[in-house]
Amino acid sequence: MSFVTGDLKAALAFYTRLGGVIEKDLTTSEGYRRGVLLLGEGRLQFFEVPGEAPATHPHWAEHVALHVPDLRALLPELRAAGVTVTRDLQPSPGGRDMAFVLDPDGRQVELLAEG
Structure with a gap:
């Protein structure tokens, strides 16, 4: 799964607390930061893009x-x-x-x- 985050450091800290292991935390050539966590058998990827807010959806599903x-x-x-x-x-x-x-x-x- 991939998500846009407003604060990569906070997102990585939160999901690490839930058992994730940081695989990558880097700045890409396009100017945004990306962090990848291994979590169980899956991976979570977060992008911190300057000037772009993460999408929020209030629907419970x-x-x-x-x-x-x-x-x-x-x-x-x-x-x-x-x-x-x-x-x-x-x-x-x-x-x-x-x-x-x-x-x-x-x-x-x-x-x-x-x-």
């Missing part, structure tokens, strides 16, 4: 969903770091713990407990 090893421990850490929790810890339709938070660009992120 447009979100990133991530499996995290210990959601009950992670959620208080995210709150302490100032992350906005939009849906508190609750059972998912499949029975696992889930919660929703906002990333630094206001994008909804669904966090699902592994297992």
Whole structure:
């Protein structure tokens, strides 16, 4: 997945906290910065483009969903770091713990407990 971000450093820090590993953080020849994270079996790519704001979509279906090893421990850490929790810890339709938070660009992120 690829997203435009208003702050590459904040986006990489947020998703690293959720278990991502930074693969690349570089400035391209076109003048924008790009960061790539390995997250589970996938990759997230962020572009920080000067003068271009990230797109936000309020519709609930447009979100990133991530499996995290210990959601009950992670959620208080995210709150302490100032992350906005939009849906508190609750059972998912499949029975696992889930919660929703906002990333630094206001994008909804669904966090699902592994297992």
